[in-house]
Every structure is written in structure tokens, then in C-alpha cells.
Amino acid sequence: MPEERTSRAARFTRREALSLLGAGAATALSPGPIFGAQEPQFPAGAVIRTVLDDLPPSAFAGGTTLFHEHLTHGSDWNARMAARPSRAGSPAPPPRRDPITGCVSDLWEGCANLDFLVEELNRAKRDGVVCIVDGTHPDGGRDINFLMQMSRRSGMSIVASGGYYVDEMYPPEIATMSEDDVTEELIQDATTNPLGAFGEMGTSAEITPNERKVFRAVGRAHLATGLPIFTHTENGKCAEEQLDILESVGVPPERVAIGHLGSLVAPEVEVHKAICRRGAFVGFDRQGGRSDDRNVPMVLKLLDAGYADRLLISADFGVNAWPNWQQNGGPGISRALTVFVPKLRQAGVDEETLRGILAHNSRRFLACVPQVPRRG
Template identity: 30%
Template sequence: MKIPEKILYAHEHTTIDLSGPKNNIDCRLDDFDATVAEYCHLVERGVVSIIDQTNRGMGRNVTYTEKVAAAAGVKITHATGYYKEPFLPPECYTLTEQQLSDIMVRELTVGIEDTGIRAELIGEIGTSKEITEPEAKIFRAASRAHAETGAPICTHTTLGTRGMEQLEIFKSFGVDLSRVVLSHIDLSADLDYMKRLLDQGVNIAFDTIGKCNYQPDGSRAIWLSQLCREGYENQIVMSMDITRRSNFADRGGVGYSYLLDTFAPMACEAGVPEQTFEKLLYRNALRIYKGQSEASV
């Protein structure tokens, strides 16, 4: 199949460090040369922009990420917000909901730390299998920041769960669900659940492509094909969400381009029309994260 000329990866982490709570150094991405090499290969395949979902407490390093972007020749968009327990920094427990919202607003409107580089989205804010009060507080704070700035929101769902509960929080604050992405919904393995979410007007991400220890890619391809046949192709974005060093191609992993080189043809064979991939791999994420302005990428 022919992939689109322009591609936007909707959920990646140029840097991330979850190695402490996980007690696994593999969960820290900080290899500059290897990351640049992977991103350069993506640029060769047509990737023009990457949405970096690393936020406060996850090992975000904006200066480093900007250097990677310059070396690879790709636009990288930065995020603000907080992840989920047990990866939350102390401020999530000591500050109020409004104070956390104020931090997000500042990073969206003034800049991240002292870099002068502004975040362009709130993400990835997450929930555990059972939503904890600190996580709910972050969702409420993010909703307030969205109301003040209009910034898009990306969430983390643990194994695809609690999507409806996340939406209930957003709805209570009047969040524009067309600017919200629920991530990792492909891990739910529940097509009816995916449809119920999409019927709320929210977007979902098939962004754990290649993580076959969770779900087989053949199943992902079938679910994606069915959703597209039923008219949901404008509400789905795609990515790899690589978070481990061992995922890099030069270390025996699938590598970032697996989405384009292996999964997209698999999904096409499963029934996703070739012309639909421009939406799945570019237009939908452009609308959500870039406000439809093609010039911004």
C-alpha cells in the first residue's frame, strides 16, 4: 500500500523516565543518537510532526527534545500535565486543584520552566484501573486549564479502561470532547466499548501498535477495519507509544516505523481503505492537536 505523503505520530515520548517505580532501567529513554536515528527514519517515511506526551514528573526534558527535533528535522509538540499514580510528583499531593491548573495554564501560555517554549496540549493525564482521588484531581485541573486555554487533552487509560469515567469528569466541566483523545483504547479488546466511547464525540487512539504481548496486531487491524466501516474513521489517531529502550530497532525491538511498514499494510489487508490512512495517520491528529492549521506543522 501507499502511505500518506504527510504523517503525524499522535503519541510518543522522546524522553521518559518511569524506571524508578518500575525498577527497570529499560523504562528510561535518554539515548540521543538512537532516538535521532529512529526519528530520521520516520522523516524519510513522511513523518512531519510528533506529539510528545511526556509531562511533569515523567522525565520531560524540553531542551533535549528540541535538540532531537532539530537533528532529525521533525516538529515535536510538547505537553503539560501529570501522568498517574505512582508516577506523580509531590506537587500533585500538596497543591490544590486550582494551583495545578494554574501550572498547566502557565506552561501553555508562557512557557515550560525557563525555556520559553510553550506546551501545546495537556497530556498524557492518566487513570489507574481504579481511579484514585489524586488522578481525579488532575483530571479536574486539566479540565479547568482546557476551559481557560482551549488546549487539547490526551489521556492515558490503563489497558483501555475507565474511558467512560474520564469522560464524565470532562463533561462536568464542559470540555470539548472533539479536542480530547483517549489513548490505548486498542488494549481494551472490546469493539462495543470503543463504539460507545466514540459515540460520545471523543477521539480514541490505536497507539500501542506492535505491543503484541498485550493484544495481537491482527486483532487491532480487524477492530480498526470494523470501526472505519461503521463511519468512525474521523475520530481515530495512531502511534506507537514507545517507552522502552528495548523497543528501538537497533536493540531488537519493533522500532518506530513498524506502524507504517508493517501494521498499516496489515490493516489495509484487513479492510481499512487505503485512502482512509490519510485521516488515521495525519488529518485527524492535525485537527485535534493543531487546530486544522496545516501551516503549524
């Protein structure tokens, strides 16, 4: 446990530390230093565009913002994922009993159970979460009205996203659309819906021509709308190439979070460091589970290299993964905060750094000056 990672912990009260770490009541943290500095500087007019309102980033200073989770999915999502050509030959997941309906099914009808989900969001609030980004794109079953109802009923702020997933899951018309067409469609989505980000924008193990087109298009849609972009990589593959494409159309790297980099097994974190050096965010976004033990030393390496301000943490929680919800005995949607973060703390990461990652980096990534008027 290196001394420098523990020496500043005393600057936080126990209540603040417990709240941040998800172990106490959802008492708001008072604004405080980030990495030894003050509240982050945001551009004039910057907001976080949630499904219910445009809010100043300071509205979320008091807790954790999770930048990549899933609160809505289409009822056919699991079946479509399982049917992807790249999954051919993989064993089908065993059928499971839905705890609400009693049906044996891969689908979970609780996805549409508002009361259940509101209770989960209330529990996440108590854990210290103040805002959740839903990374489900329209083709994956994004449901803005349902997100609005969840947010209204629970008081949890929710950010909705636009975009496309990976080539295998694209709507068929993408293949025949031009880059201009895709760009226009993404801008149109952000103009007609209260979107706060583009994501999760995915590429396959090797980037396909369609994915390259869509990535260029979302980069151009960012320039037109101001919305930040978070990505899906295939276990970290093509991470730098994703950033290359986005930068090639003019996207500033600090508006991009490259995703699933905790799944890139690389003890020396060279790719992670390269992404950080270029100024983009590195997403450790499947946390609170099996990969935690492998990821803790990777995060420590990046902290030691001075990249604390480039890290983002989330869980990529799936609304349809019903055993993971707290009411079903799981850790819930706050698991990156309640399961993974304590492991970082135990490894010696100080409270100021944790606060910087959870409460500041996520807002620095999300906050933008929207170039399109708010609708809805």
C-alpha cells in the first residue's frame, strides 16, 4: 500500500467516505477538492442533459455518476445477442426462472416492471449514486418514456443515449446508408429526444467497413450536437483505432470514453496509457464482478502513472440480468460503487482520488454545451 495513496484520506470525513463508498446513507458530499484542486472547471453553459432536465454539472457533485449501465432493453435483446454469427457454436445460456413471473425463460419480464426498477433505483440512491447513463441505443430497445417514468418516480437522474451497437446488431438499412445519412439520423435522434450522450458505440474484434462509417458519422454527430461519446470495444480490441477514427473527423479526445478496457488483459496497461496520453477517458466499465481482481492492479498502475483524471468506472449492468438486482439477492446497479470501489480502497487508493474518479471524471466526461435545443 504505497504511502502516497493513503496520505490524503484524512481530508475526508467518515460520513463523506461512507457515502462515496456506498456504505452509508445517501448524504450529499460537500463540494471539495479534486486531486488536490477545486471543483472541476466546466465550460460556460455546460449541462448534463438528463431525460427530465438539463442540469448544471454541480447538481451531481454530491455522489457517483455511473457512465455506462443499461436500464432498458427490448424484449428480443437476449435472443438477438445469442443469435449473432460470432456467437455460433457457443453454448446457449441455461434457462432460468423469472423471480417475478415464475416463467422459465431467458427473458426477464421485470424489465418492464416499473415498481421493481424504481425500488432498485431508490436503493442505488441510498448507495450514493446520483446519476446513471443508460447505454441502450434505439435499436436495442431504448425506451425514453420508461426512463422518464423511472426517473420521476425514483428521483434518480438518468441520461439517455443514441447510436448503434456493433455491425452484427445494426439495423439492416445501415449497410446501404451513406455516412451523411447515418450522421443525419444520429443528429435527428438527438434533436427529437432528450439525449445526453452517444453510446455505447461498438466495434467488432476487427472494425468492419460499416462500423468505420458509423464511427465517422457519430464523430460528426458529436460536432453538430456537442454530446459526448462512449464506446464498446470487443474486450479492448481496436481501442486506439476507435479513437483514431473519431479524431480523424475532429472529435476532441476528451469528449470520448473508450469502453471495456478492463476486459483487455494487459498487466502493463500500455494501450490504456496510450489512450490516457491522448486525452480520452479509459472505461473500466464492467466492474463489481469477476474481473475486479484483475482490474485493481491495472487501475493502480494508471494512478501511479498520473492518469487518475482519465479513469471512468461503471458496471455495464444489464436490466435483463435479473439475478443481479438487489431485490433478487444481487449487488444491484450500483455494484461498481459498492463492490469494486471498496477493493480499490483496500488496495490503497485514497478518498480524494476515488471521489475524483466517481464524482468528477464522470461529470467532466458528460458535461457539454448542447448544440441542439432540448426537446422533451
